[in-house]
Amino acid sequence: MELVALQLNAGASWPANQDRITALLERLPPRRPLLVQLPENAVVFGNREAVQEVAEPLGDGPVQDCLAQWAKQLGIWLVVGSMPTRIEHSDKLHASCLVFNEQGERVACYHKLHLFDVDVADGHGRYRESATFMPGNELCVVDSPFGRLGLSICYDLRFPELYRALRDQGADILMVPAAFTRVTGKAHWLPLLQARAIENQCYVLAAAQVGEHAGGRQTWGHSLILDPWGEICACLPDGEGLISASLDQHRLDSVRRQMPVAQHARLRAVWRDKE
Template structure:
């Protein structure tokens, strides 16, 4: 099975963001083998509370979800939309939700982000990155100067409601075997209990769509991803946002595909684009047989209720 991560610099213009996704999907060879494509968190809309509330859709309905379904069917792929705002039953509160579509264009699974990012991100100084098509975002990608950043405060709980269920779905690969995929989003990466729960649910691939900040990504992105791959003996498919999104928001990029040994199979570093790799089922079997972690584990992970 082919694993693909799309890295992009999303903004507040949904039409422009979707146009970029379309341009990248057209570059991927999805013929001949099952293909799982992951988009980053906030792929269609990277903005602020009012925009998220204004453009939120009901689960399974809406133009953005219809476009995702059409793409999955057109390219005969499994397409997972990193996150998109989904309406809840509470006024002025929404979910940030990952959406999985099968090659028939059916929404087969969704995951409401469980861990909401309420944090202070340290100030860093970065050089500007390459961004996607400047005709879309009107950014000057030729600049190479350093820009001083101020500490940024995030509080996702002001806009979003935390989910309360893990989510998996199953893909039948070209050999007739099943591949189970576990879903997570961005800040979830810091909570190994979630990934152990997905592993206990027989996950073979762990998805991590993200908008990991430049400061936290530089320090923690790859080590955390490798830890989740190694300790759960799973492939990890991680698609991140990259670059300058305005409003003092800069993301790290470095989308990556890791095998169950924690080795990097492909990486898209500091520019927009695609990384691809093949899932080797024999590697999964070998690693798990050599070091049977789940059989040896004496602790369990469970989701605690919020008071």
């Protein structure tokens, strides 16, 4: 079983991004089953107006039709890092991670929990996702041929309690599609991903945006696949492209068996004793 992460330099035009993704999908390894992840903002990476223009109701629209068609035609499990989806009776959107199986059926959807409202010392400076998006309020773990996939998006990575909850729900692979800024990525991307892999003894699949984008945005790239011991299986530091690595179920089982941290965790017992 093979894990694949696509690294993109997406922009504000869905047709242009569609062409970029199509070109990378043509380079997929032939092995099946194949789990392919696109980064955050893979469909559109632009200002509020560009995002609103591309946004679709969940389950309805030409963009989602295209995503489903890719999964079906290529016979892959496709995780779309994020795309904007509409919320009924609201001018806000969700940043939604969508999962399609090899038949092109959408089997899961996760709305980003933690919105990136921060100030960064880069060319863009001020980030306020809450101006456009509304946070989700549910976790999502989905069964697949590769194991249980725990879904997350980018800024979620800074909240370890989310990943512990995903592991508690049986996650084997943590999905972390992202558009980390160059400044924060250089400082924290790798150590945070390794921590989530090690703490939860899960594979981590992290497809990233890379390079210069409109509005002065700069993204870090360095798409990664990590094993449950936190070791790097594959990395693409710069440029568009893809990385792949084999999923080793024996490796996952061995790490969890030799150091059973999930069974040793006692914090909930402490809380119960104090009630």
